[in-house]
Amino acid sequence: MxxxxxxxxxxxxxxxxxxxxxxxxxxxxxxxxxxxxxxxxxxxxxxxxxxxxxxxxxxxxxxxxxxxxxxxxxxxxxxxxxxxxxxxxxxxxxxxxxxxxxxxxxxxxxxxxxxxxxxxxGPSARARRDAELTEKIRAHHATSDGIYGAPRIHADLREIDGIRIGRKRVARLMRAAGLSGVTRRKGCRTTIADRRAAAASDLVKRQFTAEEPNRLWTADITYVPTGQGFLYLAVVLDVFSRRIVGWAMAEHMRTELVTDALAMAIHQRQPSAGVIHHSDKGGQYTSVAFGQRCAQAGVRLSTGRTGTCFDNAITESFFASLECELLDRRAFRTRPEAERAVFAYIEGFYNPRRRHSANGQLSPAEYERRQAIKDVHQDGYAAA
Incomplete structure (x- = not known):
């Protein structure tokens, strides 16, 4: 009742x-x-x-x-x-x-x-204010599906509600209300190198920065457990905003998986020639077919060392977020069910809404939007 x-x-x-x-x-x-x-x-x-x-x-x-x-x-x-x-x-x-x-x-x-x-x-003014803040915190925590911890809830309060309070106060109120963000699980190995293939050199050398979009992309593969077996996910991430610009899912890890993810990134972003595509030395990324597709699109290949997650840390970080915020909290009976959930996470939450610390707690889409506005203003000042 x-x-x-x-x-x-x-x-x-x-x-x-x-x-x-x-x-x-x-x-x-x-x-x-x-x-x-x-x-x-x-x-x-x-x-x-x-x-x-x-x-x-x-x-x-x-x-x-x-x-x-x-x-x-x-x-x-x-x-x-x-x-x-x-x-x-x-x-x-x-x-x-x-x-x-x-x-x-x-x-x-x-x-x-x-x-x-x-x-x-009656309760003091501060106690009443804490009660009001706790209700707003509960609402933002629920909107994030229980994912956000104090830093991102703090950013929500500032950006959405215009509330200026300390992060420690947010953390204290969340503890009192029994609210917390999600934590990450240990990773797994999906990189299988082809020792016979000639891999591209490392053009990035762990310098994961980009001054504008479509200058540096990183890519990798992860797996999603389901009741029908693994579903494999390949992504392409733009380092500038941490946005997932290309992705593909399949029940295999053949070269078509990473080629499809790259094709989506090229179709969506229309990059100029010279964009760097950085990955590990997995056999899919060092294959002839993948190299030919990159050459046709003017994409420069770059690969890090095998078995070293730090050489592709940006994409590994995205996968860690995906795992702790979605995969560790759900059990998927079928691959189509997992596909729908991953699609909703990437296109419905991560790209448009999830706050990212590297973007000053802005979502990838919002960060790109604000940067585009800033560039237009700067070009106007230069012309003047």
Missing amino acids: VELVRAGRSPEELAREFEPSAQSIRTWVRQADLDDGRRADGLTSAEKDELARLRREVKILREEKEIPAQGRGFLRTGDGSAEMRFRLIDAENDHHGVSLLARVLGVSRQGYYAWAARQRR
Whole structure:
């Protein structure tokens, strides 16, 4: 019932459809909101249970008609905070004197009155602000499908909501709300070198920077486990913005896989001659067919050393993000199911929306858009 109300159904509508009354449904929703931390104007179920236990113990003392000398220690150590004891006094002061309850519960009467005064004033301005920020943080965390940690949530708050707060405060509120980003898994080996093939020299030498788009592309292959066996993914990444400009998926790792990814990159970007394509020395990238396709398009080949992930660190970093943000969190029954999920991740999330630290927490598409605007302005100033 609670989930139906939260989904938009009214208590009155549900009462007509099911047996409980509308008021009962409202009561359930209110209690669920208290238990989930969505509101703080009442007691959670755990707090009510604790109050019930304390009331039973107070009743025992009352029935004995006197407070035993050791009464102040009747609560077990750590089993009732001062906050909980003050709540009990507040709930019971219509039936028993504050002095009696304070003495039984081992707290001071002055402490209770100070607590009660604070309750009347309500939460502080900072506490209210923290509650508001936590709701926004929850929303951005949910929008990222639970992927973002504090740095990217911090960027969302700044860019989307215009909220200027410290990253440490975001991290603190996320910890308090039980929210966290995803972490990465260990990689696997998909590079199988062809010792007979002549590989291109390393034109990059780990200098993964580009002043403009379509100057340096990196490429590699990874695998996606499914119930039907592995699905292989080849990508081409533009180092300038970390955008995936070409990709292909198949149930094999033959040369056609990387050729198709390259063809997509060329079709989408229409690069001028001289763009560098950097990869490892896998047999697919050192094959004659792949070399001929690159020569036809004016693409310069570059390869790093075999078995050294740092020579292709940019693409390895993308695969690590793909694995921890999608593959480690899903189980795919079929290859088509995995294909749809990978497509949605690349074209629906990573390229247009995922914030990238190398881009100043801008998505690859947004980074390219802003850089294009900046270049137009600079060209206008130069012409003037």
